[in-house]
Amino acid sequence: MQTKPSASRQISFLMPSLSEQLDPRQPLKQLAEAIPWSEFESAFGKFYSEEGRPAKPVRLMVGLLLLKQMFNQGDETVVAAWVQNPYWQYFCGMREFQWQLPCDPSDLVYFRQRIGEAGMQRILKVSVQLHGDQAQEPEVVVDTTVQEKNITYPTDSKLAHKIIRRCWKLADRHGVKLRRRYRKAARYCVRAQRWRRDRRKRKLAHRALRKLKVIAGRLIRELERKLPESVCEAQQANFALYRRVLKQQPADRDKIYSLHEPQVYCLSKGKEHKKYEFGSKASVVMTKRAGVIVGAVAHEANLYDGDALSPALEQTVAITGQTPSKAIVDRGYRGRKTVNGTEVLVPDKAKAGQSKYVRAKMRARFRRRAAIEPLIGHLKGQYRLARCFLKGFVGDQVNLLLAAAAWNLRKWLRVAALFRLQLLRALVLPVELRCCSLGR
Numbered sequence: 001m002q003t004k005p006s007a008s009r010q011i012s013f014l015m016p017s018l019s020e021q022l023d024p025r026q027p028l029k030q031l032a033e034a035i036p037w038s039e040f041e042s043a044f045g046k047f048y049s050e051e052g053r054p055a056k057p058v059r060l061m062v063g064l065l066l067l068k069q070m071f072n073q074g075d076e077t078v079v080a081a082w083v084q085n086p087y088w089q090y091f092c093g094m095r096e097f098q099w100q101l102p103c104d105p106s107d108l109v110y111f112r113q114r115i116g117e118a119g120m121q122r123i124l125k126v127s128v129q130l131h132g133d134q135a136q137e138p139e140v141v142v143d144t145t146v147q148e149k150n151i152t153y154p155t156d157s158k159l160a161h162k163i164i165r166r167c168w169k170l171a172d173r174h175g176v177k178l179r180r181r182y183r184k185a186a187r188y189c190v191r192a193q194r195w196r197r198d199r200r201k202r203k204l205a206h207r208a209l210r211k212l213k214v215i216a217g218r219l220i221r222e223l224e225r226k227l228p229e230s231v232c233e234a235q236q237a238n239f240a241l242y243r244r245v246l247k248q249q250p251a252d253r254d255k256i257y258s259l260h261e262p263q264v265y266c267l268s269k270g271k272e273h274k275k276y277e278f279g280s281k282a283s284v285v286m287t288k289r290a291g292v293i294v295g296a297v298a299h300e301a302n303l304y305d306g307d308a309l310s311p312a313l314e315q316t317v318a319i320t321g322q323t324p325s326k327a328i329v330d331r332g333y334r335g336r337k338t339v340n341g342t343e344v345l346v347p348d349k350a351k352a353g354q355s356k357y358v359r360a361k362m363r364a365r366f367r368r369r370a371a372i373e374p375l376i377g378h379l380k381g382q383y384r385l386a387r388c389f390l391k392g393f394v395g396d397q398v399n400l401l402l403a404a405a406a407w408n409l410r411k412w413l414r415v416a417a418l419f420r421l422q423l424l425r426a427l428v429l430p431v432e433l434r435c436c437s438l439g440r
Contacts, residue, residue: 001052002041018089019090027420028088028413029087043122044058060093060103063093065111066123066409067091068384069384069403075106075108117397123402127405131411134287135294143330145281145376148279150388160212163246163259164182174228192205192207217243267279281303286371294319295404296315296403298396305333317340325342327343328365330347347369383403383406
């Protein structure tokens with residue numbers, strides 16, 4: 001059941017409210033007063049029942065998600081830091097300082113699952129609307145990056161050994177006595193993989209890998225024979241996944257790289273320090289001058305950049321309410337001239353007969369396109385986009401949208417702080433000039 005807001009504003013006649021104790025010039029306090037929290041409560045109210053125990057307030061949960069992403073925290077650490085920071089508590093709608101934890105960290109998981117991708121897109125839309133006209137620019141910059149998943153570097157031996165361990169756990173959970181567990185043999189085969197790069201012992205490593213796959217296949221078939229019928233039917237999807245992993249070859253397409261994240265695919269972006277990355281491709285759209293993120297889309301398949309442009313621009317239209325006239329991209333988008341009514345500008349040689357003014361304007365556009373590269377670097381380094389710890393492809397979408405919303409809110413904080421400094425300078429400077437004139 002959704003929590004009903006209290007009509008009373010007075011907390012105690014002995015102690016002032018939390019709002020009266022905080023510095024009104026603090027940007028985070030100003031941001032808390034600028035965000036239309038009522039939109040979230042009306043939009044997410046449909047996910048709550050009319051009966052049962054009252055849930056945590058919507059503003060509290062949305063505020064914790066935003067604070068987590070804005071200040072690069074985890075679910076556990078943001079809840080622990082919330083108790084120590086009065087500005088964070090005011091941002092989440094508290095009227096007096098709280099001494100206890102606001103919620104269990106797992107409540108953030110359930111709330112993310114409850115509102116889903118559509119809810120995160122609404123949060124991004126609100127963060128864009130805070131910037132007003134700066135988010136309504138006719139020209140945008142688009143680029144793609146890789147959002148890596150929290151998985152180990154995949155190898156056939158790792159996957160086969162994980163399948164063996166999963167079979168052991170499944171047998172122990174349901175009381176199945178295996179004919180042989182192959183503990184010593186599996187341990188020997190895993191140790192033999194360290195010699196894969198040694199020319200003299202490479203054959204030993206290959207034989208050990210084949211042995212691991214044979215052991216995994218034997219355990220799967222034995223479990224299918226001995227498990228109860230109901231349990232075996234429930235595990236058919238997992239068994240099919242295991243068989244697919246054991247049969248795949250190095251040159252196959254659509255390979256499985258992780259057992260708990262089977263949707264992950266391999267991307268090669270041509271980086272010198274990291275040849276392959278495993279996760280999902282993400283498109284980021286920002287306004288050309290202001291640098292506000294107006295679109296962020298995770299792609300379930302490894303699309304060509306030109307094909308990934310259409311869903312990114314569609315989301316931009318849904319968030320801003322207008323179709324961008326021009327999309328400035330890099331050479332990875334070659335082959336597209338217009339997408340959904342938007343002209344695609346790709347760096348190329350100047351056309352014959354172009355005036356000097358047009359060439360200079362195009363050069364300035366593509367120089368400005370480079371601004372999205374450090375923006376993506378900040379998203380990865382400071383807004384939790386470098387590695388996604390959320391489950392499934394939905395987790396990739398949620399993490400990307402929250403990172404984009406956090407970027408827009410932190411940008412709003414910087415603009416508010418800069419405006420205060422400029423205002424202070426405008427007030428102090430005339431006084432200094434007047435004192436200097438009197439001194440003369």
